[in-house]
Amino acid sequence: MTDDATMTAIIAAVTEGRSGNPVDARRTLLDLWNRIGSNGDALHRCTLAHYLADLYDDPAQSLAWDIRSLDAADALTDSRVRHHHATLYVAGFYPSLHLNLADDYRRLSSFEAAEDHIAAAKKLAKDLPDDSYGTGIRDAIAEIGQAIAGRDSRPRKQEEVSGSTQTD
Template sequence: MPTPPEPPAYATIREGIALREQGRSPEAKALLESLITNVENGDDAYAKVFLAHSLADVQERPEDELAWDLRALAFLNDLTDQQAVARGNPGGKNALLPSLHLNLAADYQHFELGQAHLNALSNDEYGNSIRSAFAEGI
């Protein structure tokens, strides 16, 4: 199946990502925010995920970044595997989950916070199981 034509919002989102990568986050944020109304009122679920996921990365406040990452994950519910494949994700919408969950893990920072307290665990079965889970990245 041929890839459908790309809506203009996609190019604008990629432009915002490029600005962020150049260290120009305020400009990137303004550009991405200019798309919110049109994208969120539209019917392109992939654009909604893409925009929210990108907006999360340009937030100054951690709670705002978390809110956008949660929105991206919520928008994923409306995305079909076919839409994700058509936009270059051969694994379907599940191929987006690692990145979305990684961002949420970073937002919550619980992995690092928990890891910082591993020395408080006893040297017993429970403590060893928790240390092992952290070592495996679970």
């Protein structure tokens, strides 16, 4: 992993949020977002937006950040992500990004949009590694897929949705 002060700050804020302090974590991430800017480094934008979405209970707020994360991923290159960590590849981000969008839409009872994103997540997950990350994403895709099929819009525990990308 490279020494990247912005990524270090993002991960520190995420850790703070996961430790039970989501308000301060959101504030830190929003401050970082303002410094990065909407045209800043795509890896920073993708990672920050992905994790910031997880810090909102409101599915509409989460959706807005998950869309920003997907948009930033579209601007990423394998060269950029490998500069951060040699084992990363952009294609590995997409199953999780689509999974989170599917869950946001499901929670908003927009089941047709949720079905589109869960189908994309399933298709893209076939290329994930057979490790704990890949297994966690595939399991979450199956679970959220079942909830979508059952037209269940109830919130799920965050760890059940797997809000992480390969950058963890």
